[in-house]
Amino acid sequence: xxxxxxxxxxxxxxxxxxxxxxxxxxxxxxxxxxxxxxxxxxxxxxxxxxxxxxxxxxxxxxxxxxxxxxxxxxxxxxxxxxxxxxx
Amino acid sequence: xxxxxxxxxxxxxxxxxxxxxxxxxxxxxxxxxxxxxxxxxxxxxxxxxxxxxxxxxxxxxxxxxxxxxxxxxxxxxxxxxxxxxxxxxxxxxxxxxxxxxxxxxxxxxxxxxxxxxxxxxxxxxxxxxxxxxxxxxxxxxxxxxxxxxxxxxxxxxxxxxxxxxxxxxxxxxxxxxxxxxxxxxxxxxxxxxxxxxxxxxxxxxxxxxxxxxxxxxxxxxxxxxxxxxxxxxxxxxxxxxxxxxxxxxxxxxxxxxxxxxxxxxxxxxxxxxxxxxxxxxxxxxxxxxxxxxxxxxxxxxxxxxxxxxxxxxxxxxxxxxxxxxxxxxxxxxxxxxxxxxxxxxxxxxxxxxxxxxxxxxxxxxxxxxxxxxxxxxxxxxxxxxxxxxxxxxxxxxxxxxxxxxxxxxxxxxxxxxxxxxxxxxxxxxxxxxxxxxxxxxxxxxxxxxxxxxxxxxxxxxx
Numbered sequence: 001x002x003x004x005x006x007x008x009x010x011x012x013x014x015x016x017x018x019x020x021x022x023x024x025x026x027x028x029x030x031x032x033x034x035x036x037x038x039x040x041x042x043x044x045x046x047x048x049x050x051x052x053x054x055x056x057x058x059x060x061x062x063x064x065x066x067x068x069x070x071x072x073x074x075x076x077x078x079x080x081x082x083x084x085x086x087x
Numbered sequence: 088x089x090x091x092x093x094x095x096x097x098x099x100x101x102x103x104x105x106x107x108x109x110x111x112x113x114x115x116x117x118x119x120x121x122x123x124x125x126x127x128x129x130x131x132x133x134x135x136x137x138x139x140x141x142x143x144x145x146x147x148x149x150x151x152x153x154x155x156x157x158x159x160x161x162x163x164x165x166x167x168x169x170x171x172x173x174x175x176x177x178x179x180x181x182x183x184x185x186x187x188x189x190x191x192x193x194x195x196x197x198x199x200x201x202x203x204x205x206x207x208x209x210x211x212x213x214x215x216x217x218x219x220x221x222x223x224x225x226x227x228x229x230x231x232x233x234x235x236x237x238x239x240x241x242x243x244x245x246x247x248x249x250x251x252x253x254x255x256x257x258x259x260x261x262x263x264x265x266x267x268x269x270x271x272x273x274x275x276x277x278x279x280x281x282x283x284x285x286x287x288x289x290x291x292x293x294x295x296x297x298x299x300x301x302x303x304x305x306x307x308x309x310x311x312x313x314x315x316x317x318x319x320x321x322x323x324x325x326x327x328x329x330x331x332x333x334x335x336x337x338x339x340x341x342x343x344x345x346x347x348x349x350x351x352x353x354x355x356x357x358x359x360x361x362x363x364x365x366x367x368x369x370x371x372x373x374x375x376x377x378x379x380x381x382x383x384x385x386x387x388x389x390x391x392x393x394x395x396x397x398x399x400x401x402x403x404x405x406x407x408x409x410x411x412x413x414x415x416x417x418x419x420x421x422x423x424x425x426x427x428x429x430x431x432x433x434x435x436x437x438x439x440x441x442x443x444x445x446x447x448x449x450x451x452x453x454x455x456x457x458x459x460x461x462x463x464x465x466x467x468x469x470x471x472x473x474x475x476x477x478x479x480x481x482x483x484x485x486x487x488x489x490x491x492x493x494x495x496x497x498x499x500x501x502x503x504x505x506x507x508x509x510x511x512x513x514x515x516x517x518x519x520x521x522x523x524x525x526x527x528x529x530x531x532x533x534x535x536x537x538x539x540x541x542x543x544x545x546x547x548x549x
């Protein structure tokens with residue numbers, strides 16, 4: 001079902017999730033190109049193992065399990081997935 | 088410094104913390120490290136293999152990240168080598184610049200109440216290790232003719248135990264649960280499982296996905312007893328983190344659900360502490376006497392449980408305790424008895440007077456205690472690696488007398504299983520899984536002899 005980073009991350013990019021992601025599936029990381037250009041971070045749905053670490057780490061409650069995304073943030077499911085198709 | 092020989096690091100414990108630290112040290116460009124990852128078992132991955140529940144294959148797939156680390160040319164695995172048994176702390180310090188303990192916390196906390204040693208009373212850790220095929224626990228005798236079970240504790244391990252007991256045979260058949268456990272679990276007579284928490288729903292340490300899973304089990308209805316928030320918790324709810332708030336919501340939903348007539352009931356009972364396990368004439372547990380609790384505020388504002396003096400009994404023929412873990416002291420490595428961890432400050436192993444024992448570090452549960460999810464250990468290991476790099480830069484570094492690790496292994500641990508040895512075990516297990524009627528991910532080798540045999544030809548000696 002994969003986890004999704006949504007609206008509250010915009011302008012935050014706190015990176016606590018990157019530090020705890022056990023499979024390094026959250027991008028871009030601060031040392032990757034394009035980091036400054038993105039508004040928020042993304043979870044690679046192909047790599048995510050649904051472990052919940054990012055949810056617990058996020059200081060702004062921006063991460064949701066795929067089936068728990070609030071209605072008004074549903075578009076972020078596609079936004080997260082699309083980020084990895086482009087790259 | 089890149090033109091000099093790499094610094095040698097021994098990491099003891101091939102669970103998540105050990106693998107993260109290995110990957111992080113190997114990623115450092117200057118100075119370079121060569122990493123030898125040791126484990127007591129011939130198999131790697133620690134609690135990912137022997138702790139994470141077998142019906143969570145996606146979580147177990149975290150090992151793909153660890154396998155990448157093993158491809159590094161300066162990485163070696165030495166399985167089936169026990170610190171304090173085959174090799175000593177002194178020997179490691181004589182051969183490595185950095186010795187990092189990622190041993191985990193393997194000892195379960197006891198309830199400390201009468202009746203705890205009755206037959207039918209188990210540590211949840213033993214049961215978890217048993218269904219996961221850990222070779223030290225494959226002989227555990229669990230009597231699932233019991234009809235009622237109590238699991239003491241309010242964390243994910245308690246939920247795992249309850250869920251594994253509630254799985255339908257068809258749900259089990261597609262997992263890598265140990266064969267001996269599938270046989271016993273399939274024949275289970277259990278009708279009622281009570282998860283017993285001394286505090287309330289807001290204080291429970293479940294993660295949301297684990298709690299949500301209890302609501303969608305094929306064979307079990309959920310029920311909540313004493314799930315209403317007390318006044319103090321109701322106030323604290325406002326300030327609580329998202330995971331805790333969501334836990335309360337999920338439990339409220341469970342409390343409102345009607346029973347649907349499934350053969351099993353999983354009951355969350357809050358605000359009660361076990362005070363005695365009651366036995367029958369044959370020395371078997373027959374029930375748990377509990378004291379009901381109220382939530383009170385401590386001086387520091389945190390919320391605690393306090394007994395009310397009101398008691399009742401929960402019938403149970405099986406009891407699992409899952410109230411936390413502590414580390415096991417090994418040799419003369421400084422041990423903090425109070426916390427049950429290796430004595431350390433931010434990952435540096437310290438003497439009891441607080442001075443750093445140069446060259447020795449810790450990471451993971453043996454450093455901070457058993458908390459968090461797998462990924463928590465990635466950051467934890469990174470914090471320790473940062474300390475190691477600071478110390479190296481400042482010249483606070485262990486100077487080993489010898490660089491002849493081959494001789495160390497040949498003399499002290501010739502039975503060591505290399506990464507190729509593990510791959511041989513892995514190949515046998517996954518082939519057996521593919522050959523199974525239900526396409527299981529693997530069929531685990533669950534005793535020492537079979538593991539040694541599978542790795543034969545791939546051990547250090549050969």
